[in-house]
Amino acid sequence: MRSSTMNVSQQERFNKTSMAEKYNQSSLARYLDGEFWEIKYSLREEISKGEVFRKSSYGLPLDQNRDLTVERLEYILTRPLMRRHIKDQVKEKQPGFIAKSMDITELICSADMATGVKLGVVCGLFGGAVTNLGSPEQKDSWYLPVTDLEFTGMFAMTERSHGSNVRGILTEARYEPSTQEFIIHTPCDDAQKMYIGNAMKGNYASVFAQLIINGESHGPHCFIVPIRDQSGVMNPGVTAIDMKHKEGLHGVDNGILIFDNVRIPRKNLLSKFGCVSTDGVYSSPIQSKGKRFNAMLAALTPTRLGLSVQAMASMKLGLIIAVRYSHSRRQFGPKDQEEVKIIEHQTQYLRLMPHLAAALALTFTTRFAGCMMDDALCKGEVLQNNSSLQALVAGLKAYSTWENLACLQECRECTGGMGFMMENRIPALKCDSDVFVTFEGDNVVMLQVVVKELMTQYTRQLGNSVGGGLIKTWASSMSDSFRTSFLGFNVDTVGDLSFLLKALSYRERVLQRTLAARLYAKVQKNKEEFFHAWNSCLHHVTGLALAHIHRVTLEQFALAVKKCPAEEDHTLLTKFCLLHGTSLVYQERAWYLEHHYLTPTTSRQIRTQWVELCRSVKDVALKVVSDFNVPSCCIQAPIAGVANPQAEWAFHPLPQYPIAASKL
């Protein structure tokens, strides 16, 4: 039927139809794909066509592994849809730009995590720095050529002695009016830029350094520093040390950058939030050093959300593999009868189903965060000033990356020895995504960001600054909202979504109020130093941050269920949403018992409900993982029905849904 007489739109429609035939086109699959499903379909097609994604990387030496990742990255960067997307990135206020970025991130990471991370470095971090902190000319010269593979960039913020605490970075950028140059310098070992991705391959680095003019520091700014030319010749004064072997992400070349009085022209200071005139006069649209640095950090916000999406992509892959294998592998059974499928073992479904529910919750919550970010950007807001968004993104980063590790660990264990073999993908996913919990903001630091943002949010309107006054305000505002939200319930309702939503919301509010009260007593009454007071409440702080993000994920899941158009999907998602809420309350039932929110009886009911919900979704789980719509070239695992001639011994045929009654 493909014919030269088709016009462009016919051809496009034809392509889409053929894609839809190739991939899962159920109503649930479409709903899970979201608004930009067409981009996802195109990208699935590109990945499936790409020879470069068909090689396996786990047996390769480090150098070849990195080269393969570069090939993959170049393949992706030169796809027409990616070129268009990068052009949109340079423009401002592109509706849906973040949402589309997240969809692209998810798919590339499904194909190969190292490629996804490297793309994140080049487009999200380096590209994000240039597009968020640079002038229009700077964007055109230092980012757009990436689509023609003219060069790639890296993001040099972290230093040896300052990882989480980036404000304390030591690298210097002294301005020399006589030559109109900045001199980028690493004053000591502790100032070495460390863990820099693409450090052994990339051409330009966006370097964060303290801007010094006439001996006066103006705080951290971002500079474009040439590292090596296209043929690999190093820029004089720049040293790159290869950090070589890591737990995972072997395809990503991390290294150390050291600058020995490296001279760069004045125009290499990304000038949106601060620039220096030829004669060395500093100007900035933001007066406060702290606020200026915060605005610069906004460049990191989309990357942080990207990490949640990366973690989610990894969870989905792990679950596809573990759920399918659990529906085909058999072990143990009633005496003298056929052994049962391992999904029938109670422990097996209790270990996997809550993570499947969480993966769905993350699908909707990351989408919500993407929309929030797109809306803010289209309104021209500085993302760093949007406390709700910052709290959400920081909390999601911590929650999703931990949840991913927990999920993959269960997937690994639930697939036994097979799950330990590289062919079955799970080990690489674990090793690659392990670093997510500490990079781009350590999770424990992220949780503190959540709480600080929540505090800021509640007190901004009153004009308080962070500190004692803020805590006092927070304490009183919280006790207010606490009073109005304390809702009664009876034991019959623990199965209701509204009960679960109220329970999560109640926990968040109480933790907030009690934290404020504790901090107030320590700082205001006992005059403790703020850092020490805060530190002595850190267990409480992290608990509150997780309570906040738990509540949001359940709310967003519930909203997505409400909006789901197909009745059958609505029913299915409702069960998973209930399971997600039940899991979250079940995990924290000790707290609810301590606070008399659950009685011993209702607490046991929650457990029974949790077990029963897990059992009730174990079969339909096969449909859900299929509706994640991940191409088999991304799934790879022979135990999930994807044949691999190199590991015939691992092959297990794809179990089908609906499951034939006799096989149950």
Next chain:
Amino acid sequence: MRSSTMNVSQQERFNKTSMAEKYNQSSLARYLDGEFWEIKYSLREEISKGEVFRKSSYGLPLDQNRDLTVERLEYILTRPLMRRHIKDQVKEKQPGFIAKSMDITELICSADMATGVKLGVVCGLFGGAVTNLGSPEQKDSWYLPVTDLEFTGMFAMTERSHGSNVRGILTEARYEPSTQEFIIHTPCDDAQKMYIGNAMKGNYASVFAQLIINGESHGPHCFIVPIRDQSGVMNPGVTAIDMKHKEGLHGVDNGILIFDNVRIPRKNLLSKFGCVSTDGVYSSPIQSKGKRFNAMLAALTPTRLGLSVQAMASMKLGLIIAVRYSHSRRQFGPKDQEEVKIIEHQTQYLRLMPHLAAALALTFTTRFAGCMMDDALCKGEVLQNNSSLQALVAGLKAYSTWENLACLQECRECTGGMGFMMENRIPALKCDSDVFVTFEGDNVVMLQVVVKELMTQYTRQLGNSVGGGLIKTWASSMSDSFRTSFLGFNVDTVGDLSFLLKALSYRERVLQRTLAARLYAKVQKNKEEFFHAWNSCLHHVTGLALAHIHRVTLEQFALAVKKCPAEEDHTLLTKFCLLHGTSLVYQERAWYLEHHYLTPTTSRQIRTQWVELCRSVKDVALKVVSDFNVPSCCIQAPIAGVANPQAEWAFHPLPQYPIAASKL
């Protein structure tokens, strides 16, 4: 001072002194080393001297990695102390043999996990099969020559379709009287022997197969099958497929064995529990097939305990590295003051200290299990019939291997980006020891073994068989012991060890009684099939098994504290013992609240106590990890003060204990 005029005992004393000077000789270090500390000192010396342990393996291609492991294994096998130990293994009833084996296991695994696992295959599994299932002549011909590196062996039990459920293995061994041979055959793909360690290098396999004589099956037996000769030429009919790349243990060659009518002489049936006369008459000292198979499985018991020790070795290494780095790395701090050491962050000590307490608990509990096993063996008991021991070993295997993974994950996260770098050892430990939770008995299966053994133990004296009668007996006996052990307490005592011990014991008993009642109702009253009834209680079963092992670890820790001779050590261990107990109760506080054993007030007290205990031991933790007495060639990590010229960027100097007051 070393002189040719010294006599042997003087020389030995001198050697010991010089070793003691070289290693930590504090009273606590000695106490943690235990009865056979001299063996540990000698082995530390051998490992530190061994050039072969100085190379790093993480950058090597698979083949070179495996070759290095062989070199290391050969180095260990030829040490005089190892030769003596293997000779002891061939003799029966050697006092302290298991305890010494565990000490050796711990140290070899500290040096390199792959070498430890390979040693476990050759000596523990293959050697264990030959020495436990073979005749004296068989031991001499098929095991002793290992010390002269004449050959190595492997252990071929697991099959493609039967991993956890080993009773169902399909490999056949048909006896042919005319030739007096067994014909070992793989009848179908599902019967392929899988994940076999040393399959690509070893010479003989101890193969479990169904013994068939004249078409009649006598159940699984163990046969010695030649796989390849010393020069690597395969035995005709044997195929070995390389399984290649795994998440970890890259130095261990796992493979698949397929037998195509492989003929072996009659004498190759390990004959202790069953033999076949020349004319094909079967005889066995054990009549029941089931009991016979159980007796054969006893060969696995020491290996299973060995796994707990391996997991503990890995935990200790992770903790040494993470605790030291936490005492040297600084990040964040009070405004305008020096940043604080990261151990000062509340979350950091809350994440690490409970694992340090657990590592101590495991030190004493694995030692106790080793003594129990040595006692049983010296009395000539069949280990498989000792229910307390089997429950303890199975439970310890599950608890220690999960605890190790949780511990290493925290160590990885608490060391940030540094913990992701291979130089710092933690990633390899994680990847190598991940498989421990599913191999040699999947942990979920192990927990079921615990409960079945507990049931057997309580009902053996009454002569019941497993099934309904047993459950009924159990239910009634439990409710008895429950009544006599219900002890009152008041809120002032939650800090007492006796309170914690009682709480753990109470939980175990209640879970046992209620499980028995549930099973009784299902099986006896509702006539449910046993497998399904059991499966529907699996969450309960695994909870009980963990409650059992938790209780035992705290009891053994408490006993060890009691026996500790030095007062200072006694005080220190008491704190960690309290922390271990508090952590265990804190984890399960929801259950205690549900059962009114804790009130909301006491539950909160437990949390406060947990936080305070963690804080109080964070500094002395430096002494404890030093007293683990692991040679620096095993620790390796530059972030823990062990310089590595290949990764100077990772070096952090060793923090000293006691900590100078000004540095606090």
